[in-house]
Amino acid sequence: MPAFETLLSFVNCWECDENDHLNVQFYLSRFDEADRQFRLLTGLSDAVAGVRRARHVRYHAELYSGDTLVMTSHIAFDGPYMLTVVHQLRRTIDGAIAATAVDGYAPSDQVARELRRRFEDAAAPMPDAALPRSLPTTPETLSMTARQIEAAGATVTNRATVLPRHAGPDGRAEDGFAVGCFSDAASHLWNRTPMTEAWLEARDYGRVAVEMKLVWASPLKMGEPAVTMSGLTGASTSTFSFRHYLFEARTLRLAAVCDVVALAMNLKTRKAVKLEDEVRSGIIKAVLKH
Template identity: 30%
Template sequence: MTQPVPTLQSTVNTWHCDEVGHMNVQFYFTAGADATRIYAAGLGVEGPVTTRIVHVRFHHELRAGDIFSLSTQTVGTGETGLILAHELYNRGTDTLAATIVSRTDLAPELVSEPHGTLSEMARPRSVGEHSALPLLSLGDEMAADLIPIYQGIVHSAQCDADGLRQQFIMARFSDGAAHLWHHIGFDRDAMLEARRGTVVLEMRLDRLADISSGTVLVAKSAIVEVTGKVLRFAHFLFDGVSGDLLATGEASAVLLDLDARKTVDFSEAERAGLAPFLMEM
C-alpha cells in the first residue's frame, strides 16, 4: 500500500490571512496544488498537473506565523487519473489543520502499489463528493436570480500552463464572499464590532474549463440551505463575454466568535432574514 510522503513545508505569512485573522481559503488550494506538483515530480512527471476537482475540509485554524507541512498519498483512481489525499498539519501544535483531496490527470500506471485509504477526516461531510449543481450559462433565467459577488479580469501573473491557477479561481469566490454576506444582511463593520466573523468548514471546487489570461470573469452565488449553525453556498464562475460556465464551488460556512474562536448560532432574526435568499439547486 502507498504511504504518505512529505511534500510541501512552509509558513503562514500575514498576507495569507484575512480580516478574521486566519489563513484565507485560497491559500489552502495553493498548498494542495503545490503538494500535488511535488508528489508528481517524485513519480518522475515533468510539467504541469491538471486537477479538475478539489475538496477541502478545514479542521483547525492556521494563523500568521504558524508553520505547517503536508504529506501526500494516492487513495484511488478517478475518471481523469489518480486521486491524491493531502494532510496539512500545524507543526507548531502537531494538529491536523486541513485535509485536501485532489482529483488529478496523473496516469494511474505511475503507481504500482495498492492505493491508500481515504481517512474519515478527509471524507465529504456537508458538501457532496460530486457536484449536483446545474450547468448554467450567464444568460439563463436562473443565473439572473443569483447574487453577483465578483467581476474582473484574469491577469497573466495568475496563470500557469493550464491557465488560471486554482488559487485564483478560488480567490474569485473568496474575495466575493464579503459581497455575498453583505447582500444577505451581514454587514462587515457591524459584525466586526460585535466580534463575529465567518469561517468556511468545507469547500469543493470544480474546474470545468481552462481559463486564459485576459478573460473577463463574473462570479455569482446562491444560498442553498441553512441547517443548524451551517449555511451552504453554491458559487458559479462565468466567462463574462461568452456566458460559459467555467467553474463551480460549493461551501459550508458558520459564524465565528472572534474572541472565543468558537462557532455561534444564527439568531432567529438572522434566520428569518436569510429565508428570502434561499434557492433550490
C-alpha cells in the same frame, strides 16, 4: 507506503485576512503546489488519470502568521472517487491537521485497475478527517448559463482578470485564483443575508468557510477577464451554504463552480455560533430557485 511529503511552507502576515488567520485562497495555492510536486514524484498526470473532476477541501484549524506548515499527499484507492488523491496540510509545531483536500478523478473501470497497479507505492488508506462531510461527491451540473443563474436569484459579486501570478506552468488559472475571487465575492453575498457587515461588527463575529467543493468546467487563461455570480443554497443550525459560478466575462463561458459551507465565528472565543432563527429563515427565503 507512507505519504509523500509534497510541501514545506510558512504563513506570511500578508496572507492573513480580517480574522487574523490564513485566507482560504492561500490554502488552495498550497494544495496547487502540493499537487504539482505529487505529480512530479509519482508520474500521475491528466494523460494517465484524466482531468481532475473535483477538489473537495475541508478547513480543520486556523493558521496564523508565523506558522510553519508541512503537506503530505497520497492516493487513496478506498476514497470517495474512482481515483482519489488526498492532501493533508499540518502545522509543524504540533502536527495538527489544518486543512485537507480530496482530488477526485473518474477513470474507467479498466483504467482504474491499471492505475491501482501503477500507483501501488503511492497508496495509503483514506483518512476519515479528509472525507467530504457536508457537500456531496456527485457530479455537478455544468450546463447552467449566466442568464439562468441570474434568473434563479444569483447576483454578480466579483470581477477580476487572470494575471501572470495567477496562472500555473500550463498558462491556466489555478485554484488559488478562483478561490481568491470567491473569497472576495463571499463578503458581498453575506451582505445579502441578515449577517451584514454591520451585524457582524456589532457582535464581534467573523466570516469563516469550513468546507468547499470546487469543480472546473473549462479553463481560464492568462489575460482573460472573469466574473463571479453567487447565490445562497441553504441553512442549518450553525452553518449555511452558498454557490459561486465563475465565468469568462466576455463570452460568459462557465469556467468553475464552487459550493461553500460557512459559519459565523465569535472572534473572542474562536468558536462557531448558532444561527438565530430569523437569520436562518432570512437565508432560506433567499436561496437560489433552480
